[in-house]
Amino acid sequence: MPARIYALAKELNLDSKDLVDLVKKVGITGKGSALASLSDEETQRVRDHLAGSAQAAAPAAVATEAAPLAAVRDSVVPMERKPIALNVGRSSRRPATAKNEPAPAAEASAPEPEVEAEKVEEPAKQETAAPAEEPVVAKKETQADAKADASPQATAAKSPGLASRIASRMGARPSSPAADANAPIRRDSSMGGSGKVRQLDRPTGGGDKKGSGEGSKAKRREPRINVKMASLPDVVDTPIAKSAPGEPKAQKPDVKLSPDAIAGHRQGMLAPLDQLAKEDEDKKRAKRAGLTGFAGDKKKALEEEEEKRRKKGLAGMASSRAERTRGKTRGKLAVDQSAYERNRYNRGNSRGNKRKGVNTAAPRKDAVVLSLPCSIRSFSEAAGVPVGKVLGTLMQMGVADININSQLDLESAELIATAMDLTIELKETETLENSLIMELENREDSEDSLIPRAPIVTFLGHVDHGKTSLLDYLIGINVVSGEAGGITQHIRAYEVEKDGRSVTFVDTPGHEAFTEMRARGANVTDIAVLVVAADDGIMPQTEEAISHAKAAEVPIVVALNKIDLEGVDSNRVLTQLTEHQLTPSEWGGDVEVVRTSATKGIGMDELLETLLTIAELNEYKANPDREAIGVCLESEQQGDRGVVAKLVVQNGTLRVGDIVVCGSTYGRIRAMTNTLTGSSMMEAGPSTPVNVMGFDQAPGAGERFHVLDDISKAREIAETREDASSQEMLSGVTTKVSFENFQEMLEDGRLGQNEDKVKLNLIIRADVKGSLEAIQKELTKLEHPEVEIKVLQQSVGGVSLADVTLASASNAVIAAFNVIPDEKARALADERNVEIRRYNVIYKLTDEIKLMIEGRLKPEERVVELGRAVVKQVFTISRVGTIAGCYVAQGSIQRNCRIRVNRDGRTIGDYALDTLRRIKEDVKEVPRGMECGIRLQGFNDIKQDDVLEAYKIEEVARTLD
Numbered sequence: 012m013p014a015r016i017y018a019l020a021k022e023l024n025l026d027s028k029d030l031v032d033l034v035k036k037v038g039i040t041g042k043g044s045a046l047a048s049l050s051d052e053e054t055q056r057v058r059d060h061l062a063g064s065a066q067a068a069a070p071a072a073v074a075t076e077a078a079p080l081a082a083v084r085d086s087v088v089p090m091e092r093k094p095i096a097l098n099v100g101r102s103s104r105r106p107a108t109a110k111n112e113p114a115p116a117a118e119a120s121a122p123e124p125e126v127e128a129e130k131v132e133e134p135a136k137q138e139t140a141a142p143a144e145e146p147v148v149a150k151k152e153t154q155a156d157a158k159a160d161a162s163p164q165a166t167a168a169k170s171p172g173l174a175s176r177i178a179s180r181m182g183a184r185p186s187s188p189a190a191d192a193n194a195p196i197r198r199d200s201s202m203g204g205s206g207k208v209r210q211l212d213r214p215t216g217g218g219d220k221k222g223s224g225e226g227s228k229a230k231r232r233e234p235r236i237n238v239k240m241a242s243l244p245d246v247v248d249t250p251i252a253k254s255a256p257g258e259p260k261a262q263k264p265d266v267k268l269s270p271d272a273i274a275g276h277r278q279g280m281l282a283p284l285d286q287l288a289k290e291d292e293d294k295k296r297a298k299r300a301g302l303t304g305f306a307g308d309k310k311k312a313l314e315e316e317e318e319k320r321r322k323k324g325l326a327g328m329a330s331s332r333a334e335r336t337r338g339k340t341r342g343k344l345a346v347d348q349s350a351y352e353r354n355r356y357n358r359g360n361s362r363g364n365k366r367k368g369v370n371t372a373a374p375r376k377d378a379v380v381l382s383l384p385c386s387i388r389s390f391s392e393a394a395g396v397p398v399g400k401v402l403g404t405l406m407q408m409g410v411a412d413i414n415i416n417s418q419l420d421l422e423s424a425e426l427i428a429t430a431m432d433l434t435i436e437l438k439e440t441e442t443l444e445n446s447l448i449m450e451l452e453n454r455e456d457s458e459d460s461l462i463p464r465a466p467i468v469t470f471l472g473h474v475d476h477g478k479t480s481l482l483d484y485l486i487g488i489n490v491v492s493g494e495a496g497g498i499t500q501h502i503r504a505y506e507v508e509k510d511g512r513s514v515t516f517v518d519t520p521g522h523e524a525f526t527e528m529r530a531r532g533a534n535v536t537d538i539a540v541l542v543v544a545a546d547d548g549i550m551p552q553t554e555e556a557i558s559h560a561k562a563a564e565v566p567i568v569v570a571l572n573k574i575d576l577e578g579v580d581s582n583r584v585l586t587q588l589t590e591h592q593l594t595p596s597e598w599g600g601d602v603e604v605v606r607t608s609a610t611k612g613i614g615m616d617e618l619l620e621t622l623l624t625i626a627e628l629n630e631y632k633a634n635p636d637r638e639a640i641g642v643c644l645e646s647e648q649q650g651d652r653g654v655v656a657k658l659v660v661q662n663g664t665l666r667v668g669d670i671v672v673c674g675s676t677y678g679r680i681r682a683m684t685n686t687l688t689g690s691s692m693m694e695a696g697p698s699t700p701v702n703v704m705g706f707d708q709a710p711g712a713g714e715r716f717h718v719l720d721d722i723s724k725a726r727e728i729a730e731t732r733e734d735a736s737s738q739e740m741l742s743g744v745t746t747k748v749s750f751e752n753f754q755e756m757l758e759d760g761r762l763g764q765n766e767d768k769v770k771l772n773l774i775i776r777a778d779v780k781g782s783l784e785a786i787q788k789e790l791t792k793l794e795h796p797e798v799e800i801k802v803l804q805q806s807v808g809g810v811s812l813a814d815v816t817l818a819s820a821s822n823a824v825i826a827a828f829n830v831i832p833d834e835k836a837r838a839l840a841d842e843r844n845v846e847i848r849r850y851n852v853i854y855k856l857t858d859e860i861k862l863m864i865e866g867r868l869k870p871e872e873r874v875v876e877l878g879r880a881v882v883k884q885v886f887t888i889s890r891v892g893t894i895a896g897c898y899v900a901q902g903s904i905q906r907n908c909r910i911r912v913n914r915d916g917r918t919i920g921d922y923a924l925d926t927l928r929r930i931k932e933d934v935k936e937v938p939r940g941m942e943c944g945i946r947l948q949g950f951n952d953i954k955q956d957d958v959l960e961a962y963k964i965e966e967v968a969r970t971l972d
């Protein structure tokens with residue numbers, strides 16, 4: 012009977028991946044995955060190989076069944092991490108009296124077991140497994156222990172020096188706690204009395220969960236100690252300096268602040284150093300904003316600023332308040348430190364200015380205090396500038412589709428303020444959404460709180476290919492016959508149990524609901540089952556389903572259904588799958604294809620087994636001991652029951668009585684029922700689908716839900732979301748991709764910009780297949796390491812509703828070549844602001860994309876050498892710093908350039924030029940043969956005869972050619 016590599020690996024106590032390698036080694040090809048099957052003959056070949064290599068590798072080893080396995084295991088483990096496998100006991104199942112036995116000494120001192128090692132089980136009759144290179148010692152230990160006591164605990168306890176001896180042979184220090192069997196003993200009740208597989212070179216952090224979370228599983232396993240050790244670094248004994256007897260204690264400097272400084276500090280004034288740091292930061296920010304414009308590095312620049320603001324917290328508010336107060340009381344010297352900094356060397360130009368001590372060269376306004384987000388109208392009112400001016404500034408920055416109701420976020424408001432030279436005090440409104448929901452979403456569960464959860468499996472495919480029938484068979488009910496017209500009308504979600512392992516199945520009515528879920532960022536699916544009827548093969552909706560599953564980046568399993576029908580050619584479907592980049596594992600690819608018949612029940616066990624195996628390999632986990640979060644699959648108003656929402660819990664446990672907010676609805680859970688049986692439930696753990704009653708209104712499909720501790724907070728969040736969505740509708744700001752706003756969205760990372768890659772999702776529809784091929788060919792010409800054009804879907808025919816839904820879900824642009832959208836698609840595209848671009852010349856499409864991408868390519872940086880100056884004299888001026896009096900020997904020195912400082916023929920630093928002066932004037936450029944004063948940013952240690960090399964970095968626009 013064919014056996015799966017995964018199952019054989021389990022039986023042989025080997026890691027699945029190691030066994031895949033081994034299978035290749037013995038000359039069996041086309042078995043690239045642990046899910047591949049081996050025939051009886053192939054299995055025997057593997058077993059023979061294992062037995063043979065073990066004999067060759069460990070001639071002196073104890074003659075047990077496990078020894079060859081250990082030898083093979085060693086042969087596949089890298090040399091530097093070679094484990095020593097040591098089986099010191101007979102059985103992992105301990106009798107009830109095991110509690111009274113001596114403490115497991117070896118277990119006590121060893122760190123946590125390794126994940127992969129944990130999966131290895133020893134054959135029942137195995138007594139000793141010894142590594143090839145340690146046969147004699149292992150044998151001695153084992154024999155001695157076997158005589159005295161077969162239990163692993165007793166063995167380890169009676170051989171206290173064993174671990175340390177192994178450690179010393181492997182080059183580790185005997186003092187290592189892992190190797191020292193004399194170290195204090197720790198009892199771990201969850202491990203029971205069973206021997207544990209352990210590894211000594213693993214950090215202790217990750218192993219706890221194995222000990223506790225999988226304790227019951229571990230108990231079934233045979234005991235084995237798997238010792239892996241890394242040599243420890245040498246300890247350098249640095250003596251701690253002690254103060255000599257009678258030596259006076261270190262003293263704090265006696266700093267006295269002036270009364271002014273103390274009073275200022277009480278009002279929240281910054282300390283002098285902080286003040287300087289802030290000035291510097293403001294200056295940089297203004298520069299960055301000025302250089303990069305709206306679409307430039309605004310995110311990065313403002314992130315720093317935002318981080319700073321957050322860190323400052325209350326203290327920051329106090330100082331801002333103080334600054335505002337100062338701004339009012341001292342008139343125009345408000346908080347725009349950057350402008351102040353820019354102009355401080357220009358003050359001498361105007362006598363009036365000198366007298367007042369302020370610069371009026373640039374227009375200045377009083378500080379604007381704004382809570383964000385706000386509308387453009389509110390911004391202009393608060394700033395006292397006409398709305399038209401604000402809109403004009405935004406348009407100059409390349410922001411289209413705006414009106415006075417458009418919402419401004421913190422970043423945009425700051426950039427407008429910078430562009431219009433407004434002094435502005437911005438504060439982001441602290442919402443419960445930010446503080447509560449984000450906290451719940453971002454909270455990380457500790458490793459030891461996570462337990463395995465059921466995989467959530469979604470059935471996808473063409474209408475009538477048998478999705479519902481397959482699910483029905485698996486859960487043993489017959490829904491198909493009861494459905495109107497035999498077509499699934501609702502999303503169904505059921506939890507099915509097989510051999511104590513659960514799977515949650517989601518059956519979707521066609522593919523659209525699946526897209527809808529992704530559209531709202533609520534992809535609950537772990538594994539997609541692509542159902543393909545063997546008689547029909549891949550149909551248009553199957554293609555769409557493939558696109559959806561690929562876009563969701565989840566493993567795909569193909570159920571080749573209706574295999575019972577006469578005359579079906581499964582090879583034809585396998586070829587079609589390969590054409591869609593889904594190469595079946597039996598053809599050497601990585602996609603599992605299971606032949607099924609939902610009506611005859613063929614392949615059902617195999618399908619379930621495959622899904623469970625994939626789940627096991629992917630280790631889906633969740634923490635049941637936290638507030639539940641998850642997704643609403645669908646909801647409806649049901650007569651006297653009120654709103655019934657079908658939720659899937661992704662993490663945590665949902666309980667009756669919990670307060671839940673989901674989209675712009677909220678409520679306290681009144682009752683919960685099982686989605687399959689309808690029986691009432693009191694709680695639902697991770698991966699459980701459940702029908703919930705208690706919401707005030709029907710939440711939207713795909714909305715995420717969160718459990719809060721206060722109904723008023725839930726209400727507030729729901730209301731705020733409601734307001735925000737109606738404001739968004741009012742503002743009419745586009746949210747989806749269009750070629751025009753594509754670049755802007757790239758900046759915000761909303762298109763999934765990957766590192767430095769420009770990513771564009773496309774859906775292509777064309778009149779004939781030839782056009783599709785031509786477009787595809789043209790697009791390959793745009794290949795570039797920094798560009799990723801992802802064609803989510805391409806097919807012949809007009810733009811359909813499904814295309815728009817997918818585009819909306821994936822932020823894709825639809826390119827329609829010689830075809831038009833149907834009415835429904837057009838309406839949905841308008842509603843969701845999905846751009847459909849129509850072409851009748853292929854080159855127009857590729858040219859447009861090319862231009863767009865070129866605009867996004869990072870410009871090339873080119874160093875342009877400007878000139879050299881020699882430092883003739885150095886002046887140190889208090890409060891200003893060091894000024895280098897220089898003679899320009901070559902080229903010229905220009906303002907805003909960078910300077911390399913060279914001393915004795917070596918470059919000792921690279922700094923930005925801070926000021927460049929001739930006599931007392933700031934100048935733009937000093938040519939060759941002239942003298943000038945130079946001050947560098949952040950460097951005062953300039954010396955006479957230093958050579959200063961001036962250069963600048965020019966950015967050159969790049970093209971794809």
Ligand SMILES: Nc1nc2c(ncn2[C@@H]2O[C@H](COP(=O)(O)OP(=O)(O)OP(=O)(O)O)[C@@H](O)[C@H]2O)c(=O)[nH]1
Nearest residue numbers: 474475476477478479480498499521573608609610
């Ligand atoms: N011969 C045969 N017929 C099948 C098999 N599986 C499903 N069918 C039949 O195919 C028809 C459609 O099956 P469904 O399960 O409703 O297909 P579906 O993919 O869920 O369709 P939608 O719900 O409309 O998306 C039904 O009449 C089933 O009896 C199979 O393995 N063999």
